[in-house]
Amino acid sequence: MTSDPVAPAEALRRHFDRELAARGFRADPAQQRAIAQLADWLGAQLAPKRRWRRPAAGVYLWGGVGRGKSFVMDCLFAAAPVANKRRVHVHGFLQELQQRLNAYSGQPEPLARVATDLAGEARLLCFDEFHVHDIGDAILLGRLLECLLREGVALVFTSNFAPARLCPNPLYHVRFRPFIALLQRHCQLLELDAGEDYRQRTRHDWGRFIQAPAERADSLLCRALQIVAGEGGELELNRRSFALRGRSGQGIWLDFSALFEVPSSTADYLWLCEHLACVAVSNVPPLHRLSLDVQQRVINFIDVAYDSGVVLLLASESSLEQVCADIGTSDFSRTRSRLQQLSSSVENCVAC
Incomplete structure (x- = not known):
């Protein structure tokens, strides 16, 4: 790491300006404030430890959808002159955490051991889209953050939620308050306040939304996946069986009910998206008719x-x-913002 606190701060500002210019954008005032404060924090983090006042251990950047939080984090991550650094999403990280804990099963303080391992691998750990709803995940992440802070890992979070609104279920929220207090005590809180949803100005062609009668939609999905209707079968995954409408070399087709109206899990979704190039879901209903569990x-x-x-x-x-x-x-x-980025032009769909 550099010993000049100005160098990483200025590198971050310049990187941010270059990336914005490449996209043809100009930062709004909230983004300018956020990047300036992140640059100052990064410079202080990398300064010699003889400073009389230590900087905050982390930064918690929150605000509405499409406000550029992930973009700002990407700039920080790219510009930080730190050899050992990681950028993770909460869903995948929770799966990794469970696997790491299993490796220390039966040993004392397995979570502290995992934190020590993580600290050895990354001195800067960035959590994008940080949010927790399951109380088990919330408690596990909270205790891990305590351990990582003790290990001296610099933490950066982006979230749609202010810390006080994490784990919002009133049945569980009180149990997560100690960890909310931990974030508030050890992190510099930065808000990207209300403004434009930049996702609606950018082209992120990650799929298609097909509005059509069921028979016509089925025909279009068969053509997109290059399959014959009815050639589906079953997919065995994490001791569950999912009924498939169709299957191709790198793609699968399921009905909405077969994927979501059963107790499927994030682990299932991670496997599907890691092992397949295309996932098709048909018969998607208006979601307000469904239970909160299905919506989640x-x-x-x-x-x-x-x-x-x-x-x-x-x-x-x-x-x-x-x-x-x-x-x-x-x-x-x-979710709405991301779904609105799906193209509605099925005729140009690239076969999976």
């Missing part, structure tokens, strides 16, 4: 699919606006 599974799936690079094909007799209407789940604004 859809949110988790879209998070995983969007970040994985998989091609997503969704088919519904309803419009996308009708599918997304009247959803009260707090996470759904992010």
